[in-house]
């Protein structure tokens with residue numbers, strides 16, 4: 001009579017381990033478990049494939065089997081990336097480099113585990129990797145296409161906008177108003193301005209996503225900047241009967257950052273504040289912060305629900321609120337803003353209460369200009 005196989009029937013640690021190994025081996029993504037000392041304790045077949053190895057990884061340091069390079073083509077230390085992870089971290093910005101110098105784009109995810117995969121039930125990390133070279137190259141092609149198309153559309157849009165403005169001016173001067181013609185021209189003008197804004201956002205976006213935006217760091221007089229912005233937006237605020245206030249700390253220090261992008265970020269906040277406010281006021285505030293200057297744009301407008309606050313910086317997001325939808329918009333402004341903020345190492349905040357108003361804040365740190 002055959003003896004009952006206790007190991008199979010009862011399970012046990014060995015059986016559980018085999019179960020986990022066959023489970024992770026069935027995954028298409030590379031899975032590597034490392035212990036607290038960053039030594040490999042468990043891995044699957046896909047890990048051997050992506051790392052281009054045919055010998056065991058067990059017991060090897062992850063930094064010795066996986067060499068990464070960052071966006072700037074510089075060596076990046078995977079061990080540092082892992083050790084900085086407190087719960088879970090993902091990145092699509094690294095490339096995995098092979099010994100022959102070739103490399104691939106990888107999606108990298110690191111999660112901290114407290115039990116199980118580390119040796120002796122200690123802590124450790126789970127690393128997941130996937131080859132995303134094809135996705136990245138499609139994204140690059142898409143961005144290149146958007147960049148070329150938006151560039152080509154800029155001139156005809158500017159010409160059309162100029163011609164419509166001229167026609168409006170000629171009619172205004174002649175005094176021969178015809179309400180139908182006036183309406184048609186107004187609508188055409190608004191639409192062409194909207195199109196121009198959209199093309200601008202798309203162009204900035206594709207450059208920001210490709211990391212192709214040049215940062216020209218210069219001293220910015222934040223005091224002057226907020227006054228100038230208030231001046232520029234006065235006509236829009238006036239046409240909606242909204243008061244526009246400036247509250248700038250008289251002791252504001254010079255800020256060192258990109259004037260172009262700081263202005264673009266604040267313009268987006270102010271345009272939205274005026275757009276989504278029907279009565280009351282918009283306040284542009286600026287004060288010193290430890291790292292640089294903090295700007296806050298506060299409005300007494302329609303406000304943003306808690307659920308939407310988490311989404312407003314998403315690509316093409318527009319609230320379903322009918323009061324949002326009665327204004328034209330692309331849902332790109334805040335997304336572009338967040339990309340520019342990343343570039344400036346700035347932090348954005350939003351506080352809002354539905355029907356009471358919103359405050360968009362941004363803390364912009366002083367940056368050092370690169371020596372030429």
Ligand code: ADP
Nearest residue numbers: 272273276312318319324329330331332333334
């Ligand atoms: P849009 O072109 O729609 O204004 P944005 O990216 O600038 O796109 O803003 C995204 C969405 O966030 C808006 O559609 C609106 O729902 C909400 N939003 C942004 N700013 C404000 C604000 N100051 N008050 C209320 N809602 C706002």
